[in-house]
Amino acid sequence: MTRTDGPTVTATRETHDAEVLIIGSGLSGIGAAVKLREAGVDDVVLIEKADELGGTWRDNTYPGCACDVPSALYSYSFAPNPEWTRAFAGQPEIRAYLHRTAAAHGITSLIRFGTEAVRAQWHPEDARWHIETNRDRYTARILIAAAGPWHDPLVPDIPGLAEFPGEVFHSSRWRHDHDLTGARVAVVGSGASAVQFVPAIQPQVARLHLFQRTAQWVLPKPDHSVPRAERWLMRRAPGAQRALRTAEYAAMEALGVGFRHPSLLRAVQKVGTLHLRATVKDPGLRRALTPDYTLGCKRLLMSNSYYPALTRPNVAVHATAVRAVEGSRVVGADGSAAEADTIILGTGFHILDMPIARRVFDASGASLDDHWKGSPDAYLGTAVSGFPNAFVLLGPHLGTGHSSAFMVLEAQLEYVAGAVRHFRKAGWTSLDVRPEVQAAFNAEVQQALPSTVYNAGGCSSYYLDSNGLNSFSWPWSTGRMRRRLARFDPEAYTSTSSAVRDRGYTDG
Incomplete structure (x- = not known):
């Protein structure tokens, strides 16, 4: 078994424009599309390399596959599911739940199945992301990477x-x-x-x-099992x-x-x-x-x-x-x-060396992977300096060992929706987190981690990146995470507007 970073690009037929393009239609991509639609953004496209939505709950179909977080917590707050048949839902139920949620919120029709992102690059001259896929080309004002960290299987290099x-x-x-x-x-x-x-x-x-x-x-x-009477209630x-x-x-x-x-x-x-x-x-x-x-x-x-x-x-x-x-x-x-x-x-996934990082490029042609150099870093786990108008879902520094991915995701989605609302209201063409703001956040995280069990527990885990740093974990409560992500702070970003972009300067 060999690992590949993407398909060969076939002859491109068309170019499509969108306000927001989301890579991936797992729980992150579906949730992002729902929240953006609620924020008034109708021009949303999701590209999905598979023929079905669901992400990790589509891919992992092994016998016994189930969630290790209680079912009521492993769901969107905006789409409660009273029909869970077990306290810890199995994979078929979770996959069906994601299908129902996407359909109920009008998201399924926005997904371009069988479409894999090969290269996404920021073009400052038109302040848009240009995305090449194995099918068509796309441009987008805003790019959201929702491929997720539990997606690409890690195959060990075992001789023979x-x-x-x-x-x-x-x-x-x-x-x-x-x-x-x-x-x-x-x-x-x-x-x-x-x-x-x-x-x-x-x-x-x-x-x-x-x-x-x-x-x-x-x-x-x-x-x-959840009794019928409880489901009725x-x-x-x-x-x-x-x-x-x-x-x-x-x-x-x-x-x-x-x-x-x-x-x-x-x-x-x-x-x-x-x-x-x-x-x-x-x-x-x-x-x-x-x-x-x-x-x-x-x-x-x-x-x-x-x-x-x-x-x-x-x-x-x-x-x-x-x-x-x-x-x-x-x-x-x-x-x-x-x-x-x-x-x-049963060797896990490319958690911190996500293949999507080798497919997203800044204006000069350097990839996320080039920027990170083995240690993923993002402001509030969401925005990366040098990559304007782009957000990463379930990104670096946001992993917890005790809570639900939905709790993390929904905190992020509040932040992203707030950023997009501010972006549109202010008439911006680009926003880019300030490098010093991102560096200060990363320093704050790294200062807090040594006393946590993630770093002090005496083991080697996927929380640690190739440089030995913990780039995965959030060292505080999810309540603190939700508070930090509850409000978009424009002062943390540099921005350009359509009125000033052509004059060649940046308005902070």
Whole structure:
């Protein structure tokens, strides 16, 4: 399996103009389109490389795929869903919810499916973004990158993997046409996806070898089916669903206090320890599954079936990274080996080295990737200096280990909608965050991170970029995030208006 950064551009047929162009039609792109329409922006186009909307909830169809955030919190506040059938919704329900929301708000018709962004570049002479796709060309006054960080699968560079004679696939590109019944399966990785699909496939396979580079903290999952009576109540009394959402938000924020003060996580970590002891009786296996870092340093995982699955007779846990693949043998760094017919990669995504950063260019032709040099940075996780009229959703510095992506996204969307409203009212042609403002925000974040569990928890995680900096995490509460993003501050930006652009100077 090889990684590519984009398709070959075919003969371009037409050029389309839009006020706002959104790259991606997952939860970020759909939410952005809804909020922009509410702000009075009708000329919105979404380009989507796939043939269906949904983003990560379209791509991840592996057995057992479900959310690890309570359903009432994992939804747009403007589109409550009283029909969740489980406390933690499964992938099919979340995908269907995104489809319904897009259709109900008139967003589906705005999406250009099968259209992949190849290159987007800022052109100061007409103050527009010029976007090349595998189909047509587009220009836009405002560009919103909504491709998301959990999208492009990370395929490890394992010697011999390309020559493996059996089937190899990433969990986010699940081969449903490949029957695992009676197969010898090697699973590489033990993160959020593996915790869900390993218990789902374990009863089906003849032998399952889990190669675990790092043990994970796995808490019991308070999941349950939602009774029909409760769903009826949610339909008839919308206030009940709002109350549930508020209660779940408060509970997650209470947990978040521990992420900022790691010593408070001992009680939660004790729950993880007791969960492991209660479900894994073999002392050797229990040692292999016991983490050596503070809970919360890596993504928090929940499952009631993962540990029991690992105790089954047809499962072997290799507490080691994979060193190589030699023919049909998967060889661990500790010398252990396993014969396999199928290799499933539960190895995560390009979180901080997002491919979209190599497709968005400033006026001089330097990409976002060139600017970031391995350490993504954006003012309030949303705007990047040197890239006027552009916003990144679920961008750097906004990740939390305890809350819902929808909470982060909606805070950002308030900010972006406010920026667009101000942009239009002021008659601006461009706005660009001041470099000193962005630098000051990044310094503030980096100063606050060392005391959080993300940095002080004693692990190596995807929160850390290739330079060893934490470019992912928000070191404060989501309440503080919402307050910071609640109001667009024009003083943080330089701007040009149509009246002055031709005279060659910038009005701040």
